[in-house]
Amino acid sequence: MEKEPGNETHFAGFILLGLSTSPTFQGLLFPLFLSMYLVSLLGNLLIILVICSNDTLFHTPMYFFLSHLSLADIGFSSNAVPKMLQLLVSKTNTISYSGCLTQLYFFVVFCTTDNFLLASMAYDRYVAICRPLHYSTVMSYKRCLILAAGSWLLSNAQGLLYVSSISGFSFCASREIPHFFCDVHPLIKLSCSDTSSVETMLMFEGTATMLGPLMLILISYVFIVSRVWKVPSASGKYKAFSTCSSHLTTVALFYGTLIGTYIRPSSTYSGAKLSVASVFYTVVTPMLNPFIYSLRNSEMHGAMRRLLRIWFWKERSVGEMRS
Numbered sequence: 001m002e003k004e005p006g007n008e009t010h011f012a013g014f015i016l017l018g019l020s021t022s023p024t025f026q027g028l029l030f031p032l033f034l035s036m037y038l039v040s041l042l043g044n045l046l047i048i049l050v051i052c053s054n055d056t057l058f059h060t061p062m063y064f065f066l067s068h069l070s071l072a073d074i075g076f077s078s079n080a081v082p083k084m085l086q087l088l089v090s091k092t093n094t095i096s097y098s099g100c101l102t103q104l105y106f107f108v109v110f111c112t113t114d115n116f117l118l119a120s121m122a123y124d125r126y127v128a129i130c131r132p133l134h135y136s137t138v139m140s141y142k143r144c145l146i147l148a149a150g151s152w153l154l155s156n157a158q159g160l161l162y163v164s165s166i167s168g169f170s171f172c173a174s175r176e177i178p179h180f181f182c183d184v185h186p187l188i189k190l191s192c193s194d195t196s197s198v199e200t201m202l203m204f205e206g207t208a209t210m211l212g213p214l215m216l217i218l219i220s221y222v223f224i225v226s227r228v229w230k231v232p233s234a235s236g237k238y239k240a241f242s243t244c245s246s247h248l249t250t251v252a253l254f255y256g257t258l259i260g261t262y263i264r265p266s267s268t269y270s271g272a273k274l275s276v277a278s279v280f281y282t283v284v285t286p287m288l289n290p291f292i293y294s295l296r297n298s299e300m301h302g303a304m305r306r307l308l309r310i311w312f313w314k315e316r317s318v319g320e321m322r323s
Contacts, residue, residue, distance in 0.1 A: 013096040014190075015176045018087035019275055030088040033279075036287050037081045043290030044070035046304075054303045061124045061139040063300075066293055068148050069117045069250075073286035076110035079103060080282045084180040100182035101163050107181065109152075109159040111258070111281070112209060116151035118251055119213035123147075125244050126220040130227045158209060165202060169193045179275050181282075185262075186274070206262060214255055221248070246293045253285045 019029060047070040050057070057063040083103070087093050095103070127138045162184060172192035179186050184202065188195050221244070228240040257280045294300040 013094050013175070014100050014182065016083070016087055016093050016095055016180060016182075017176055017178045018084065018093060018180045019279075026088045030085060033081065033088070033283060034085055036283050037077060037085070040077050040283070040287035040290075041074060044074045044286065047290050047293065047300075050300065050303045050307055053307055057299065057303055059141055061144050062121065062128075064141075064144050065117055065121045065124065065148065068151070069114065069121070069289065072110045072113040072117065073289055075106065076114065077282055077286040079106045079110060080181040080278070087180055095182065100187070101167060103182045104166065104184060104187070105159040105163045107183065108162045109155045112155035112158050113151050114254060115210060115213050116154060117148070118247070118254065119216045120144075120147045120151065121247050122217040122220040122251075125247060126223055128243070129224050129240055158205070161205070162202065165198045168198075169195065179278070181278070183274065183278070210255075210258065210262065214259075217251055246297070249292050250285070250289055253288065254281060257281050257285075 019026075048067050051063045051067040052058055058067070080103070083095070124139055127135050131138060166184065166187050169187070169191035170193045171190050174190060177183075177186045177190065188199055224240075224244065228237050231237050231240060257277045261274060261277045294304070
């Protein structure tokens with residue numbers, strides 16, 4: 001700890017307080033969150049493997065975006081959950097200054113990528129239902145690549161903006177973060193610098209980045225509902241809406257917690273509420289997404305069965321050769 005001009009203190013690191021300090025509660029949370037993280041990791045890896053191993057699925061826009069969404073979800077949960085698990089079983093609850101900024105960077109990147117990919121998937125559903133005759137032209141593989149690459153590039157730019165803004169802050173007496181990972185709200189609150197201009201900039205930029213894609217999603221579904229409403233048969237309406245149900249469920253889970261948590265000034269931030277809300281979008285939502293997109297999806301079921309048959313015959317062939 002070194003003193004700087006103006007009685008400000010530069011810390012080598014921060015202390016993460018985690019979700020709970022009760023040993024009994026920690027003992028219950030660790031196996032729960034570990035199992036949820038492993039399910040999330042295996043489920044999303046399986047989604048990526050199935051889509052990338054099936055040429056038809058990989059070149060279908062919805063599944064192409066889904067593979068990127070699964071990759072972002074793996075990064076999203078892996079950025080925060082391992083540290084949270086360490087806090088639950090270890091007395092070491094410190095994180096270095098550079099490690100904290102790195103964690104903040106990847107949190108912003110993967111969260112924003114999810115945001116843009118969900119908007120791209122909504123646009124895909126709009127074109128498929130409202131402009132079916134032009135679908136193959138509008139949602140070409142090249143267009144999908146541009147949308148996916150743009151999502152990752154813009155997300156990395158936003159991550160750099162957040163880290164460069166926070167890195168200019170000075171931190172005073174306290175270095176305790178009431179959270180299980182480094183997030184922008186607690187870091188701003190800990191700073192003894194004048195953060196008003198940066199906080200205003202980040203709030204407006206973050207709001208635009210989050211609500212912009214959300215508005216695109218909502219507008220897409222207004223057009224989709226108005227188009228489906230004109231379909232004469234009930235079975236036709238059901239078929240059209242069923243193609244959107246998985247995406248709508250993911251959108252509701254993702255934005256439901258993010259908007260209430262981040263679209264507000266840091267002065268109204270509550271450590272306990274932020275930690276609880278963060279569990280939903282770092283643990284629960286990434287775990288549920290593979291189930292949401294695969295349980296009622298016949299194409300995913302067929303691709304999984306083919307992949308398992310290929311794996312089974314390869315294993316059987318290897319076993320026969322060894323014998």
